Amino acid sequence: MAEEKVSCAVPASTVEGSSNEPAPAAEVKKEAVRMGVTVGMKAPDFTAPAYYKGKFTTVKLSDFAGKWVSLCFYPGDFTFV
Amino acid sequence: MSAVADRYAEFQALGVEVISVSVDSQFVHKVWNDTELSKMVDGGVPFHMASDGGGAIGTVYGVYSPAQGVDFRGRFLIDPDGIIQGMEILTPPVGRNVDETLRQLQAFQLVRKTGGKEVTPSGWTPGGKVLNPGPDLVANVWKFWNPKDVYGKK
Known part of the structure; x- marks a missing residue:
């Protein structure tokens, strides 16, 4: 059995009958209307479970209103970069 | 992280x-x-x-x-x-690049503090030259700012 290539992205699992193939051209429009934000927009508020200084807690973006926030998404714990 | x-x-x-x-x-x-x-x-x-x-x-x-x-x-x-x-x-x-994130934050904070009277040209770092937007600046940026000031001569 070949060893999985190790990369920085977590390999996705697949479900029988589903496909990770690129979307056919006819579906490209869907991509164009996918959700997302851009500069000048209000940052969508969220509440999420979190780990913070030794404790399990909840973090809510709007709790930091009045402060600058650097919100950093990343692909996963234990990835290399 | x-x-x-x-x-x-x-x-x-x-x-x-x-x-x-x-x-x-x-x-x-x-x-x-x-x-x-x-x-x-x-x-x-x-x-x-x-x-x-x-x-x-x-x-x-x-x-x-x-x-x-x-x-x-x-x-x-x-x-x-x-x-x-x-x-x-x-x-x-x-x-x-954390340096770039901090640089952008400092630039945005300066713009906010001055109410937009000062804006930061390409490659600005704290203490660097800022520009004052207004009618006098139109077509005159070259008098105040040069990319070589920031990026050096290549």
């Missing part, structure tokens, strides 16, 4: 809070912090490590990849009014 954690004091000095987000659970965040990040950063990660299981947060920010099941490397600078002033999205293999 260890690079941001390592330089958290600089974010704090600018009055900036950091929140990191990935699809991992808060339990995995703890183990990553305890077993690896705390070996690179004294005291471990000093900010909230949020869990985005299912990618709901990443989806509204436009950084979640359903195919890979992860949030891409999206970094959003949000001002005190909750408005997104800057964003950068990278695919997983390339990491961010």
Whole structure:
């Protein structure tokens, strides 16, 4: 059995009958209307479970209103970069 | 994330809070912090490590990849009014530059402080030349600013 290539992205699992193939051209429009934000927009508020200084807690973006926030998404714990 | 954690004091000095987000659970965040990040950063990660299981947060920010099941490397600078002033999205293999994040934060803070009377040209760093937008500046930027001032002669 070949060893999985190790990369920085977590390999996705697949479900029988589903496909990770690129979307056919006819579906490209869907991509164009996918959700997302851009500069000048209000940052969508969220509440999420979190780990913070030794404790399990909840973090809510709007709790930091009045402060600058650097919100950093990343692909996963234990990835290399 | 260890690079941001390592330089958290600089974010704090600018009055900036950091929140990191990935699809991992808060339990995995703890183990990553305890077993690896705390070996690179004294005291471990000093900010909230949020869990985005299912990618709901990443989806509204436009950084979640359903195919890979992860949030891409999206970094959003949000001002005190909750408005997104800057964003950068990278695919997983390339990491961010903390210097650039701090530089952008300082630039946005200067613009906000001066009510837009001072704006920061390309490559601006704190103490660097700023521009004052107005009718007199139109077609006259060259009198005040030159890319070689910032980037040197190549």
